[in-house]
Amino acid sequence: MKIKDITFKQLVEHSSGSKGLCVSIGPFVVRIRTKEKSFLQTFSMLYQDFEVSEGEFVDFHIDMRRPTNVRRWVNAQIIFWVDGIAPFEPFPLDHAFPLFEWGLNWCIGRSAHQYLMLHSGVVEKYGKAIIFPALPGSGKSTLSSALGLRGWRFLSDEFGLIRANDGLLQPMPRPVPLKNTSIQVIQNFETSAVLGPVYPKTRKGTVSHLQSPTASVEQSNKLVKPAMVIFPRYQEGSETIFEELPAHYAFLKLSTNSFNYEVMGLKGFERVRDMIDSCTCLSLTYSNLDDVIDQLDKRLVNESSHDG
Amino acid sequence: MMDRPEKSRQLLLDAFINPNLLKGLPLEDWELLIRCAGASKLVAALGDKIAVNCPTMLVPEKVLDHFQAAQQLVNYRKQMTTWEMHCLNRALINLDIDIVLLKGAAYIASELPFANGRTLSDIDILVAKENIEEVEKLLSDQGWITASLDEYDDYYYRTWMHEIPPMRHRERYIEVDIHHSILPLTSRLSPDPKTMLSDAVLAKGGARNKVFSPVDMVLHSVVHLFHDAELNLTDFRDLVDLHELFSYFSKQDDKFWEKLDSRAEELSLYEPLYYALYFSKSLLKTSVPAELLINKNRPNFLPRVLMEYLVPLSILPEDPDFMGKKVAFARWLLYVRSHYLRMPMLMLLQHLMKKSQKRFNHV
Structure with a gap:
């Protein structure tokens, strides 16, 4: 119920x-x-x-x-x-x-140290999950939300939970606290988006929460393997640019993105190592959400065909 | 049926008396047990106890998650303290003195089985009083800083306490408490630290540090809990330590109880030892020889009966959904007791005056 x-x-x-x-x-x-x-x-x-x-x-x-x-x-x-x-x-x-x-x-x-906790958005399509690790303000919540609103499975906007024992991603599709200009961006992007009350003057400025997609919430128990790690950065007016990241650099960026990397000790190291080994690691600079979503979709289709 | 407040206490006690008693526990009781163990910082210890003693027991998946998460944090803190200890030893390498590890750090260094799941927060060490200045200077020259205290607190620490103000390396967060005595100098008991220091032994694993001999290790923990602590719910963990120490050492050494008894006599620590034995036996069913409990030096009837009533109330976590006033009152009484034991009445009054004056000045 x-x-x-x-x-x-x-x-x-x-x-x-x-x-x-x-x-x-x-x-x-x-x-x-x-x-x-x-x-x-x-x-x-x-x-x-x-x-x-x-x-x-x-x-x-x-x-x-x-x-x-x-x-x-x-x-x-x-x-x-x-x-x-x-x-x-x-x-x-x-x-x-x-x-x-x-x-x-x-x-x-x-x-919850049975998980390696990443400060990351997580989405999934075609059974492939993308992790968006980023600092606050880089647009990962907005990007993950936009993907969710376009029918991707939304797993989390800022709490990427990696199960310590097997490295699978545990969904936690809670409402997304959109901040300041992101509120308008999402409303313009998808007029059917359902937002909660607007809270002015919080620690993070003005906040309004976006309801998570029904289908994503219904699949909260469906764990998935990470396929891509993409470090997003919103830059006004920018084209959509993907760049491959060298493994050692991606490793450092991903491990420092975790809330509890140190607490997780060896397990934390192993989980990050596995992700870097098995995932495509990219950086992404973008400004146009529709274009990003289109390109991400193509990349995932490509990934799938490589596997086949 | 047992009422809820009683149930929460019994669950936690059963778990440490014999985890096999938890077999077939309904899920809601597991939930209550984890909450209570959490309040006493014993989740990892409980998980470890079950894994060691009843490896085939069916534990709900969710409970295992909590055990795993808690153990992860314990392991991390253990790693940090071990590293801190290594840095301390390196900083003091040219000083030819004995450094005795106390409490958690000692249990780890002695490779005591129960140390695996035990939470520890800081490092406690003991050095001879005449070395303390040098130790402090060497550490502050190498990056350790003293907690910022006001003039009165600093004076109080240095004049009356059994330790100097806590130090912490500026790049790390593990606090180091450096003791030169077992109890505050104002305390009503004064076991001689020199006797205990001279009997200290090298810790296992070829470490440079010493630990107290088994009886002194136990007595130190005893004194800390029953003569210095406030005996509130964060102290139940220490009673579990004692239960584990009693059980472990008495298995290792047939003469352990006799040695403990005569050492307590020698250091005049029979009163706190009585309480430790009594509560470990009555709450955690430790197999304490009966004759130790009827020793002529045990506390007088009235304080004894009062303690026997108050301590279990205060030290065990309450059901978090049914917090009562009785427990709060018991905790307050034992808090007053701990201060009464810590210093003479006149001095306590002066101390409290000073403290409240300071509070007023801040407002």
Whole structure:
């Protein structure tokens, strides 16, 4: 049963009860307990295709609660709790959703070392996955989102999870926090794109979340082998330029892109090495999304024919 | 049925008493167990315990993920501390003194089996008091920096504590605590560090560092937990250490219990040892010889009964969904106790005055 299959009233009842609302988000099950209806409205819209989980092992137990002091009512705030710990300062109540997203990132980032975690977008087509490792602001979220909106399978916009034991990519197609000008870019690119509320003045500027493609969310359990590693860089007015990267250079770029490369020790080294050995590694400079998508498609078709 | 708060405690205890008791555990109990083990930083230790003692046990996939992730982090920290220790030794190479590793670093260097899954956060070492200045100078000349403290804290450390303010190399993040004594100098007990230092032995693996002899290693851990710590939920890990140390050393050496008993007598550490034996036995079912617990030097009736009631409440993680006031109160009482043991009353009052004054000045 998906989030959208239950009524909002049921959703509120679930999440305000002691058992909470449990949702499968990629490989993780998250229990959410909150009484905040405005948060739940945004959540239920952006996570509409995610499965409600019953009787499964819960990885993260999250409570979104108002403080117990005067800020409960006056300029109301919200606090993110995980297992009785509040790791962050309170947020304004109307920024509860970005706080939840940020907090969940924090939970995963500090504990999920059964994965090599890359700061990368990930998409897939024809059974071939492309990893887009890049720094914030390079346009990887926008690029991955655009590919998702053109029917590619969207696996992640900034959390590339490589399973430490076998090197397969684990999808986690959460809503994409589009920032500043990317919001308009995506709206212009695809008028049917569904975006959540606009949050001005967050740490990253103005943020609005893009709903993930239904088909991608439905395939959250389908792991895939990486085929290409492409380091994207948006540059205004640029042609679409692909350049092959030497292996040693790609290795350094990919390993430093990981959140937990050091923690992963030998396993981390082996996973990056395998990816560099088995994937085509390229850099990409672009400005026109349609052109990039077209060319990426051709390259994947080519890759497939090489394999055959 | 057992109520939830009771269940969370029992699950965690069972897991360390005998992980075979976890066979056939329902998934929701595994979830509660992982949450509680997480609160006590024992997830990797639990995973290791199960892997070693019951390799054929069916553990849910998700739980194995948590074990793997936690072990990964433990391995990383272990690697970092081992490297830090190597750098320390190199920095002090021209100094002909004994450096004794304490706690986690000692368990690793001694290759104790339970050290594999044990989390460790910093390095604790002990040197003779007359060498401490030289050690500090050599380290600060080679890139280690002292935590920035204000004048009062620095004075307090140097005058009354059993260690100098923590040092950290400016390019790395592992903290090094350099001790010259076992307990703060103001403490109500004062085991002589010289006796323990002179009995220290070389760690395994041909290392340059020493570790305490088995009985002293145990007693150091005992004193730390039952005379210096606040006995809150982060300290349950230390009780698990003690249980493992007792079990391991008593298997290695038939005379271990006798030696421990007489060494505690010699260093006047029977009171904390009593509590360590009592709680290790009553909570984790360690096979402690009964006669050790009825020693004439055990604590008086009233404090003993109070401790026996408060410690299990305070030290074991609560069910995170059912936090209670009783536990918070027990933790507060034991926190007060730890300060009472740390310094004489008049000094404690002065110390607290100074601390609160500082807090006011900051506002």
